[in-house]
Amino acid sequence: MDTETFLSTSYTRIRASASVPPGTSVPTLPHPSLLSAARTSFPSILPTQGQGPTSTLTHLTRDIAPALAGHNLSGRYYGFVTGSTLPIAEAADNLVSAFDNSAQVHLPGQSISTEVEDVALRMLIEFLKLGKAEEWAGRTFTTGATASNVLGLACGREGVITARLREIPGKEEDGGSVGELGLIRACAEAGVKEIQVLTSMGHSSLYKAASVVGLGRASVKDLPVSPLEPWRLDLDAVEEELQREGVASIVVVSAGEVNTGRFATRGLEDMERLRELADRYGAWIHVDGAFGIFARSLPETEEFAQLRESAAGLELADSITVDGHKLLNVPYDTGIFFTRHSSIPPAVFQNPNAVYLSSSSTSTIPSPLNIGLENSRRFRALPVYAVLLSEGREGLATMLARMTQLAQGVADALLSNLKEDYELLPETASVPHTHIVVLFRARDPGLNAVLVQKIQDSGEWYVSGTKWKGEPACRIAVASWRVNVQEDLAFVKERLTNIAKEWKESR
Template sequence: MVVDLLHLADSDGAGWGGKTFTTGATAGNVLGLACGREAVVGRRVRERTGSTDTTVAGAGLLAACRAGGVAEIQVLTSLGHSSLAKAASIVGLGQGSVKDVGMGGVGEPWRLDLDAVERELKRADAEGVVSIVVVSAGEVNTGRFATNVLDMPKLRSLADRYGAWIHVDGAFGLFARALPKTDEFLGLHAHVAGLELADSIAADGHKLLNVPYDTGIFLCRDASVLTQVCSNPNAAYLAAPGDTNAILSPLNIGIENSRRFRALPVYAVLLSEGREGIAAMLSRMVLLAREIAAFVRDSEHYDWLPAADASLEDTFVIVLFRARDTALNEVLVDRINATGKMFVSGTTWEGKKAVRIAVGSWRVEVARDAAFVKEVLTAVAEGRGVANRVVSSR
């Protein structure tokens, strides 16, 4: 149902042999890098030895890399989420393996620079380095996307040529694929077009689907890679009844052996709302974010980030901004949150403090909530109705 909602199936309805629920996109990124590691090292081992006996899952990372002549595993991305470095650490690649190949030089650091990706893949292939490319479908500060409609086919071609694995970190941005295909959302659809060409995808259910924490989604095109990574060997007591037509056991397609029924609330939401209801809910979120972004852009008190001349059509559910008054900007997050009327999170952008509004509630009513946010932000900027005491954010 999730694959169908997000239009991720191939034309014949197939394409994602490995599907499981996780604790969230962080766990999904761990699985994505683990599967990518298994696949790219395994390919080198087969090319070098002609054997499939030596795998990362079976022999260990060091032994498999030696067998395949692999000197390094690199992760190429653009403004990757912090959980990506954490995942790289967990699966033994190291945080230093994550390399940024974004288009920062032209003011779009969230965008993958495909020319840089190609150069890295070509260099890596010649030097015994294997690669995983991670596409950020929704950068955490700006909500912007790493690719567009033309990028994913080219990236898929490059990955196939150089034996790389493509993983999508779609924690919240993946759900842009469920928006109505109307003119106001065509730009967003262009940014998430082609994500179905990836080898693995991670997403969160507990964000835009509004199901309880902790609920994540992981998809892997090749089920055999996922089961190779996650299988429970030599555990006869865990064996399921023999049935060649049975679905893959959750024991062998995820990190946890013991888990709660994470699929149930997702199923309930999809059954209750349907494709049209989910699309309408997401539409309200996006339209509210755009109303807030337009207000910030036109305000005398604030600067809309990352660029004041950007198109509102590129706004998904995140609004990034800062106060023009330097002193106010230093305490802006605390001042807004001290009103007790709305909550924002703080971040940094281009080395300076910034404020991040993330719209994600099913209760959104665009006109009502936009007016509310505008009033709070105006009052904070003008010092009206805001306590002088700054509440600690720690």
């Protein structure tokens, strides 16, 4: 069998092992016996003689594949804001593997990859209603929201310190930068004793990013507006913090918060005030919009008016994080980073002294290696391009609407016919404010302690376990293109009803 035939046959076999006929219920998690069988199938040492591709493929499809989580194959995997993969995105990703282009250097005479990436990023800016692509001159793909948040804090650090260096008499043109001088020396010369990150219920990756870029996890300050709305950013407190002498600030807006899906700002008015404060005091605004930013692209109907209003004004930020492998339903790993400042990413991420990696100085498309973390990177733009082209604005908006409608339907049920046994969280939760995340708990403390495990053990659906105000809670995150609103809502309501009934009967 020649290589091309083998590759074609192997792909057919792998897809067959993961095929999902319409209407078929697929387990969200593998049965423990399948996990055990897969573990016992591992070789104890590297074989001296290889098994060969045919035998290895059999092992992969027979032993390994059944022991993998089914979130891509089940529309009822509601954990971690984990999207499925649209078939067209999977097809594009197979092309990515087949051609194996590294998309880090713009070499238009050799590959179209960087131009596809540029088109995909431009279309995504349009879809997210962020303005003109030219307004977001620094744009690139990353591995996900964590990497994009690293870029956001790195660029923010660069922006706020470089601006202060240029205020020094005689150094207006070139006072240096963090990328060139290093963080300690640049801060010393700029008279900055501290860089702080101001946020409200920031994602855990924000603290990780702060550590990676040398600011430290302790630099992240939580400024909630109140205990009732801890996800909302207290703009009065932000203004007070921005006035601290010798302190530079990066403001991170969560859109939306991971447990509740809620937004740190209430809309355009809040963002306009935040923009004015940042401009007045020389701060940087970064939006962690991994999944919440997609609320901007929901259909322009009254049904989603509250969510679109909550996401209004995010275009006023200096930089934005987006996750493609969440609501856009492209494969892991796909993140996106946008910044308005074309000169700042190269100041941080330029790859000096590598003439062989340089593209033409006249090119309008910069080599991605000078605006992101990696020097080598997968051509992850192609699945995004394929989805945007295949589904279009209306198709994607309809897909996002289905996700939101299911989440809102579950929230409504928790407030009505399920309210005797379950409580929708937080206390101020409402259906119009529900995007794709539903947070809730069982009212019976005993059931609440085991609720997540009971759901997961069924294998029929999956939810994330979390905590809210120190108590266990369940979190449903709807992020799959496979959503069928009526069927899935009836399923969730029936299963929650049965769980509560069985619990009562067992007491």
